[in-house]
Amino acid sequence: MNTISAQAVQRQNQDYTLLMNMLHVSVSKHLLDEHFTLIWANDFYYDLIGYPQAEYEVLYHNRPDLYYAENLEDWQAIQHVVVDAIIAGKPGYTTVTRMRRKSGEYVWVQLAATFVEERINGVQVAYTVMNNIDDVMQMRAEQSVTYDNLPGFVAKYQVGPQLQLKLLDANRKFLEFFGDDSWKNEEYIVFARNVERNSEQLEANRERLLSGLPVHFTAQMSDQYGNDAWLQINAEQIGVKDGEPVYLVIYLDVTDETELRQMQTRLEQQAAELKAALETARQASRAKSDFLSNMSHDIRTPMNAIMGMTDPAVRHLHDEGKLRDCLRKIALSSEHLLGLINDVLDMSRIESGKMTLTGEPVTLPETLENIVAIMQPMLKAKRQKFAIHLRHVRHERLWSDPLRLRQIFINILSNASKFTPEAGEITFVIEELPESGPDYADYRFTFQDTGIGIRPEFLSKLFEPFSRQADSRVDKTEGSGLGMAITRRLVDLMNGTIAVESQIGQGTTFTVTLPLQIQIEADKTPVHFPDLRVLVVDDDTIMGETMTASLMQLGVRVTLATGGLEALTLADQAKSQGVQFDAVFLDWKMPGMDGPETARRLRRKISGTTPILIVSAYDWSDIEEEATQAGIDGFISKPLFASTLCRALQIYVLKDTPNKLNDEQPNRIFAGRRFLLVEDNALNREIAVELLEQDGAEVEIAENGMEGIWKMKHAADRWYDLILMDIQMPVMNGYDAARRIRELPRDDARQIPILALTADAFAEDIQLARDAGMNGHLAKPLNMNALRKEIQRQLITAVHK
Known part of the structure; x- marks a missing residue:
C-alpha cells in the first residue's frame, strides 16, 4: 500500500513539473527565510538566469542572496519589498529589478510572488513568477532620452470623461517637479494641488480636451515642495486608448516672464487708479469750490434779508402791519439760514462716520401732519396741488428716528416743489408692503412731481455731495447742494433703498423703501362703528x-x-x-x-x-x-x-371729548413755575427769559455751571421746578454741572428735570446729555413750540415720578 502511494506521489510530481515547464514562463518555489532559499524551479527559471540547474546548485547552494552578492543594492531592494508585503499582511508582492545572467549581462525582470499556507520546517512558502521585461524597459529608456531632450516637463496622459488625467509616461524633469509619487496612483491628477486656482482654465478647455483638440494656456501650479511656479501648458493629442484621447503635454516654466507681466499690469492698474483718484480729488475740489461759492451766495441771501429787514422794523415800530411783515420775513430768512447750516453740519457728521440714529416712538399721522405744515407755505406760494395717498397702511405706530425720517421726506418734497412750476402737482404715496418679520414692516414712500425733470448727465451725480443741477429755469433755486446726499446717507443708515426716475419736461419720481419696527402693543385695532x-x-x-x-x-x-x-x-x-x-x-x-x-x-x-x-x-x-x-x-x-x-x-x-396734552392755551401755561436758566451768553439769556416769562414762568439765571450748582445747593427744597442747562460755558460746562447737581445731598436734586440747551444737535450729543444725568435735549436756536412741549412733558413726567 505504501509502495503504491509513493509511486503515485512521484508520478504526480512529474506531472506537475511537466505542467510548469509547459507554461513557457519562469516559475519557482521559495522559502520566506533570510536567504529566500530556492526549493524548486522550472526549466525557464534556469534558462532566464543562464545557469544549468546542477551548476547553479553547486555555485550558489540554491540561495538567491549568494547569487545577488555582487549586486547587493538590487538584493536589498527586493528584501524591502518582501518584508513590507509580509508586515502589511499582503497576499504577495510585485516588483521590478535587474538580474545578472551567467554571461555578465543584465536583464530587467518583473517578480510577482504569492504567499501560500504551506510551510517547510515551520517556514512559509512563496511561489514566484518571473518575466523578462528587458525590451519594455529598453524602449522606455530610449523614449525617456527623447523626452529629456525636450524643453520643460513632458508627460503623456489619457484624458477621462471627467478630466481624469491618467499618467502614462513622463520625463525626469516632470518627476523632479511634481514628485515620484505620480507613479503610485493609477490616475494621477496633475492639478490635484492646484484645482481651485486653475478651475477657470480647466473648465474653459474642457470641451477641447474631451474632443482631442490642441490646448494652450498658462496656469499657476505648486511643485512637490509647495513652491509656486507659472507653467505654460501646451498639449496635443497623439493617440487614443480605450476610446479616450491620449495627450502629450509639455510644461514650460515661465514664472519670471509671467510675474514680470503681472507686475507691469499691477503698475498700470495702480497708475490708472491713481489717475482716477486724482481726477476724483480734482472733481471733489472743484465741487467743494463751487459749493463754497454757492454757499457764500446762499448764506448772504438770508443774512441780507435779516439785516435788511431789521432797520425797517425799527423805523416802523408804530406800524403794526409793516412791523409784522418785516418780522415774518426775518423769521423765514432765519429758518432758511438755519437749514443751510444744518445741512453742512449733517454732511460733515455723515462723512466722518459720526451720524447715528435714535429709536423713538413715531406715529405716521403726526409725522405727515408736521410735514404738511412745513410744506404748506412753499406749496401755497406756487399754487401747487399736493396729494397724499395711503395704500394698505396697517400699522401707524412705529419705532424710528422721527427727526431723520422727517428730514428724508422734507428734503425730497422740497426739491419736488422747487423744481415743479407753478400750479404743478406733487403726489406722496405711503404704502405698507407685506411684513418682513413679526416686529417689522417694509414701507414704500413714493414722491412724484410734474416738474422740469432731471437731465440724464446729472441724474448719476444726484446723490453726490455739493451737487446742484444748473438750469436756467431754476437759477433762483437756492440750497446747499447737500440735501439729496444727506437723504441717501440717511436712507442707508436706516437699511433702506432710494431710487429715482426722471424725464425732462415730465417730472421726477423718487422711491424710498424703509424697514420700520412696529410698536406691537401700541398699534391696536381701532374701534368699530357698525351702526354709522x-x-x-x-x-x-x-x-x-x-x-x-x-x-x-x-x-x-x-x-x-x-x-x-x-x-x-x-x-x-x-x-x-x-x-x-x-x-x-x-x-x-x-x-x-x-x-x-x-x-x-x-x-x-x-x-x-x-x-x-x-x-x-x-x-x-x-x-x-x-x-x-x-x-x-x-x-x-x-x-x-x-x-x-x-x-x-x-x-x-359720538361727541366724545378727546383728552389732549396740549389743549391748553399757550399763554401763561407755566404760571406758578420757577425755572433755573444756566446760560453764559447774555443775548441767549435775554431771549430765553423773555420767551419763558411770556408763558408765565418765573426765571432765575446763573452765568456758568458752578453758579448753577451754588444756586441749586442754597435754594429752598423744591424751589425750582426745572433747570435749563447750556453746555459750552466757562468755569464749568453743563455736563459737569448736571453731574454735580445730581450728587447734591437733597432729594429734589435727583428728581428735578434738567434740559440741555446746546448748539450740538447730534445723536451722540443727546447721549452725552443723558449720561450726565439730564432728562432731555433741545438744540439751539430754540423753537418755542418745541421748548414748550418738552418742558410740559418733563413737568408731567416729574409729577408722575
Whole structure:
C-alpha cells in the first residue's frame, strides 16, 4: 500500500513539473527565510538566469542572496519589498529589478510572488513568477532620452470623461517637479494641488480636451515642495486608448516672464487708479469750490434779508402791519439760514462716520401732519396741488428716528416743489408692503412731481455731495447742494433703498423703501362703528376709494359720491328711503360744485345735527372762515389714516371729548413755575427769559455751571421746578454741572428735570446729555413750540415720578 502511494506521489510530481515547464514562463518555489532559499524551479527559471540547474546548485547552494552578492543594492531592494508585503499582511508582492545572467549581462525582470499556507520546517512558502521585461524597459529608456531632450516637463496622459488625467509616461524633469509619487496612483491628477486656482482654465478647455483638440494656456501650479511656479501648458493629442484621447503635454516654466507681466499690469492698474483718484480729488475740489461759492451766495441771501429787514422794523415800530411783515420775513430768512447750516453740519457728521440714529416712538399721522405744515407755505406760494395717498397702511405706530425720517421726506418734497412750476402737482404715496418679520414692516414712500425733470448727465451725480443741477429755469433755486446726499446717507443708515426716475419736461419720481419696527402693543385695532352711515364726497377716485375702504374697515356703512351734484342726488334718495346719514366727509376742492357750495346745499337736505366735515390737505386756518359760513362743522386733515377717521367719528358723531396734552392755551401755561436758566451768553439769556416769562414762568439765571450748582445747593427744597442747562460755558460746562447737581445731598436734586440747551444737535450729543444725568435735549436756536412741549412733558413726567 505504501509502495503504491509513493509511486503515485512521484508520478504526480512529474506531472506537475511537466505542467510548469509547459507554461513557457519562469516559475519557482521559495522559502520566506533570510536567504529566500530556492526549493524548486522550472526549466525557464534556469534558462532566464543562464545557469544549468546542477551548476547553479553547486555555485550558489540554491540561495538567491549568494547569487545577488555582487549586486547587493538590487538584493536589498527586493528584501524591502518582501518584508513590507509580509508586515502589511499582503497576499504577495510585485516588483521590478535587474538580474545578472551567467554571461555578465543584465536583464530587467518583473517578480510577482504569492504567499501560500504551506510551510517547510515551520517556514512559509512563496511561489514566484518571473518575466523578462528587458525590451519594455529598453524602449522606455530610449523614449525617456527623447523626452529629456525636450524643453520643460513632458508627460503623456489619457484624458477621462471627467478630466481624469491618467499618467502614462513622463520625463525626469516632470518627476523632479511634481514628485515620484505620480507613479503610485493609477490616475494621477496633475492639478490635484492646484484645482481651485486653475478651475477657470480647466473648465474653459474642457470641451477641447474631451474632443482631442490642441490646448494652450498658462496656469499657476505648486511643485512637490509647495513652491509656486507659472507653467505654460501646451498639449496635443497623439493617440487614443480605450476610446479616450491620449495627450502629450509639455510644461514650460515661465514664472519670471509671467510675474514680470503681472507686475507691469499691477503698475498700470495702480497708475490708472491713481489717475482716477486724482481726477476724483480734482472733481471733489472743484465741487467743494463751487459749493463754497454757492454757499457764500446762499448764506448772504438770508443774512441780507435779516439785516435788511431789521432797520425797517425799527423805523416802523408804530406800524403794526409793516412791523409784522418785516418780522415774518426775518423769521423765514432765519429758518432758511438755519437749514443751510444744518445741512453742512449733517454732511460733515455723515462723512466722518459720526451720524447715528435714535429709536423713538413715531406715529405716521403726526409725522405727515408736521410735514404738511412745513410744506404748506412753499406749496401755497406756487399754487401747487399736493396729494397724499395711503395704500394698505396697517400699522401707524412705529419705532424710528422721527427727526431723520422727517428730514428724508422734507428734503425730497422740497426739491419736488422747487423744481415743479407753478400750479404743478406733487403726489406722496405711503404704502405698507407685506411684513418682513413679526416686529417689522417694509414701507414704500413714493414722491412724484410734474416738474422740469432731471437731465440724464446729472441724474448719476444726484446723490453726490455739493451737487446742484444748473438750469436756467431754476437759477433762483437756492440750497446747499447737500440735501439729496444727506437723504441717501440717511436712507442707508436706516437699511433702506432710494431710487429715482426722471424725464425732462415730465417730472421726477423718487422711491424710498424703509424697514420700520412696529410698536406691537401700541398699534391696536381701532374701534368699530357698525351702526354709522357716512356719505363720502370726493372727485379724486383714488382718495374716495381709499377713504371708503378705511371707513368700511371701521365697520361704517359708506355711500360714495364723486362730486357735489351726485352727493345732492344721493342725499335726496336717502331721504326718500327714510335713511339718514350720521356724517358727511366732503372734499374742499372739486370741479364744478366745490366743497363750500356742496355743503350749503346739503345742509338743506340732511338733518341739522348731521356733521359736515371738510377733508383737505389745506391749512384749516386758511379756509376756516369760509367753511364756517358754509355750515361746515369740522375739519379733517389729509392723509386719512384709520386712526384719523376714528377720532373724527368719536369727536363729531359720538361727541366724545378727546383728552389732549396740549389743549391748553399757550399763554401763561407755566404760571406758578420757577425755572433755573444756566446760560453764559447774555443775548441767549435775554431771549430765553423773555420767551419763558411770556408763558408765565418765573426765571432765575446763573452765568456758568458752578453758579448753577451754588444756586441749586442754597435754594429752598423744591424751589425750582426745572433747570435749563447750556453746555459750552466757562468755569464749568453743563455736563459737569448736571453731574454735580445730581450728587447734591437733597432729594429734589435727583428728581428735578434738567434740559440741555446746546448748539450740538447730534445723536451722540443727546447721549452725552443723558449720561450726565439730564432728562432731555433741545438744540439751539430754540423753537418755542418745541421748548414748550418738552418742558410740559418733563413737568408731567416729574409729577408722575
